Amino acid sequence: MNALTVVRAGALTTVQDLGRPGHAHLGVPRSGALDEPAHRLANRLVGNPVEHATLETTLSGCAVRADAAVTVAVTGAPCAVRAGGRPVAWGAPVRVPAGAVLEVGAATAGLRSYVAFAGGVAVPPVLGSRSRDLLSGLGPEPLSDGARLPLGAPSGASAGVDAVPCGALPLGELVLPVVPGPRADWFAPEAVGVLAGGGFRVSSASNRIGLRVDGPGLPRARGGELPSEGLVRGAVQVPPDGRPVVFLADHPTTGGYPVIGVVPGPFLPGAAQSRPGTPIRFVARRG
Amino acid sequence: MSAACGNGIQRVLPVGRHALLVEVATTEEAQALHAELLRRRDAGALPPVREIVPAARTVLLDGLADPRGLAAALPRWDIPPVAAADAPLVVLPVRYDGADLAEVATLWGVSEDEVARVHSGIEFRVAFCGFAPGFGYLTGLPERLHVPRRATPRTSVPAGAVGLAGPYTGVYPRSSPGGWQIVGRTDAALWDPEREPAALLAPGTRVRFEERGRRA
Structure with a gap:
């Protein structure tokens, strides 16, 4: 099974999916990706169902290394993306070779980038979701340097796109x-x-x-x-x-x-x- | 929508575009409305709804496609009061040795032994959850036994701590800061995400505390 090693966790990088609705009566927040359209788009770009878990970064991006080659896509806050030291596309599926570092740079606008991996981040779900809920502490810990994250098996073909819209970023106000x-x-x-x-x-x-x-x-x-x-x-x-x-x-x-x-x-x-x-x-x- | 529908519902307030906050007068009426909503959902007689969240004097319905339609129908519902024994009963063994036992005894004007005897003699009901996953607000304390929160909250209350605050008693599902007056401690697992349901004390559940000694 493929897995990621966290090379640089960034200011706050969490695993997120569509959250755990239906448990509010037990005191459980819904949680999930804050910029949900960006999360969904990142998943679609790598051929994942939209429920698969992505990484949500905060301002300073993050860097990870995969054991085996994997297709990734970065959406949400625009940023420089590098694979194995070379600039690659933001907002498009990118093949990252085995052992190469995927560097998600600091956001050039907005706050939160979403990083999808073909097969999804496959940490064990809690109440049906892999989202980290920072209020109640449910779900996987925020990323830390050196941590390992399992990836699921890719299920679909990545999307053949040249460019995607920037989405939710406010323009000045x-x-x-x-x-x-x-x-x-x-x-x-x-x-x-x-x-x-x-x-x-x-x-x-x-x-x-x-x-x-x-x-x-x-x-x-x-x-x-x-x-x-x-x-x-x-x-x-x-x-x-x-x-x-x-x-x-x-x-x-x-x-x-x-x-x-x-x-x-x-x-x-x-x-x-x-x-x-x-x-x-x-x-x-x-x- | 306002005032006196005959079924306890006082007002149905829109919350954004996809939610309703249904107001009643008492916690018992909120429990009855919550029970009726669950009955109707189980019977397939409620429009799809993502969350049904009971609270002290309200029930929130979130994720409705047509909140106006439901808001118009709610005042005509027949909402029976909750019956004494219509819900699962959970018995929690408690060692009554909490840090605020003496304070609560003083506030109640009884001995510490009597606090344990009275508290374990009441059948409570989980009115609602909040504050943390699996933290239930249990009603059933007569008004003369209501106590204020601690003037200074503790930075850490251990998991399983049994506390009192205002009209409620409750059990901390895990270690957290807290301002409730702690009278004892239970070893029961209040919260276990691997269990269905994850919360031992889900809304509507009846709860009894069973005295298992005073001092460690």
Whole structure:
């Protein structure tokens, strides 16, 4: 069986697939690739089913060496890709010879690149998923230098493409539609105006759990906390300091701070690819 | 959708474009609604839904294709109250030697032996899970036995620690920081991803604690 050796783990590289839906009632986050379209595309490029596990890098890329030759593809955040020291294509299937190092460089835009290997990263699944959930610690540990990762047997032919679109990367500004509710009534009437008024930026405290936001606080109409209630991905939760958090894949399943609105799913990959400091424009939308 | 549907549902709130938050007045009503949702899903009488998440006074339905259709139908549902013995019973052996046993005894105004006797004499029910995989919030404590969280949370509470906080009792499925008042410890495996279900204390489960001694 083919396997990878981690040569350079990078700042934070995790194994991700489509996550483990259906367990939120047990306190288990869905998890999964933050930029899911990029994850799916990387799998398709190497001929994998979209459920196969890929590597999700964070800003600084990673480097791995495979025991045997393997077809790979890198998508998501664009970056320089090298195989055995030679530049190879980003966003296309590439054959990496046995023993050669695949070097996924630092992101030149966005945050997270996805690296698919024909056959997929075949670590043992936990509750049906190989995703690392950083909130609850389920799934394989984040990559560390020298770690070994098994690869599955390739099942399909790689795709014959010349170029792929860049996907979810925001151009200068991150625009996030927000469908108001379920607890918009916990906020002062002017809160929605403050949200839509601008002055927000992606905080460096953002992670796989949530996109944290620097900017004006959202005024509450009432203090205190709600009894714990279920949370969805994309929920814009407002803790007591008034600074919203947009929940991403590893978000807690329940919480007591009010949710002023929800960012629809198709806009979350862009949120996950936005670097700290990126201006955010929230736009109120009807359900 | 608002107010008094006769079946306990107070409001059905849209959450984004594919989810609903159904509000009821009490945890017992949330448990009853959750049980009814599971019955209907098992009977194939519920539209496809990715997650059904009960909580203190709500049930979240996430991943619905047509949330408006379900929101319109919910107020007409017949939702029977949960019956006493309609769910699996889990018995957890507990050694009542927790670090906060004396504090809880003081708050309850009883001896430490009596805390063990009272706590192991109540039948609890898992209202919902949260905080960590397999961490169940168990209801059943009468109001006079509710205790506040610790003023300063512990940085590490051991796996199996049995705690109290507000209206709830619960068991830490693994070592983690925590602010609950710890009265004892169980060796039961609360969380095992290899087991189906992975959580021993899934919502709806009835729970009894069985005293297995006080001091180590």
